Amino acid sequence: AGLAQVRIPVLLLPAEGDWGAPRFHGQGTAYAALYAPAGAKLGLFGSATHLVAPSDLKLEHAGGAFESIGDGxxxxxxxxxxxxxxxxxxxxxxxxxxxxDPQYLADTARALLLVAGEKP
Incomplete structure (x- = not known):
């Protein structure tokens, strides 16, 4: 629901793969696509909002970063x-x-397809 209302480029995984079809929810300048591959859950979240850190804030991670979060x-x-x-x-x-393995999610990101919206 909501694909037509999303005003950013919508990326989704191709039909091939073990993740299956996503549940999708779009809302203006953001969306979520939720997949359920065997033994896991995969969420893809897109947003027009960019957080910009003040110059005196020390970031722990690079902008395109892999981060372990306990259960994934x-x-x-x-x-x-x-x-x-x-x-x-x-x-x-x-x-x-x-x-x-950071490579799995990096490869998953490379597999994403532009399915709606336009490239700026």
Whole structure:
């Protein structure tokens, strides 16, 4: 629901893969697509909002970064002028390479397809 109302480029995963069809919710300048691959959950969040840190704030991570989050990992990046986050939560987060290997989410980000909206 809400795909036509999203005013940023909408990226989604291709139909091939073990993630299945997403549940999608769009709201103006943001959206969420939720996938349920076996043994995990994968969320893709897109937003027109960019947080800009003041120059005196020391950031722990680069802008396009992988971060372990306890039950999984986040991978944040920008594309087409919007901010996106892939969030993987695994049933076995310490054993499942999808949640421990940064390359999995980096490859997932590269597989995303532009399905709605326009490139700026």
């Amino acid at each position: 990992a986040d991978y944040s990046f920008t594309r087409f002028g919007a901010a996106y986050t892939l969030r993987m939560s695994c049933d076995e987060p310490l054993k499942d390479k999808r949640c421990t």
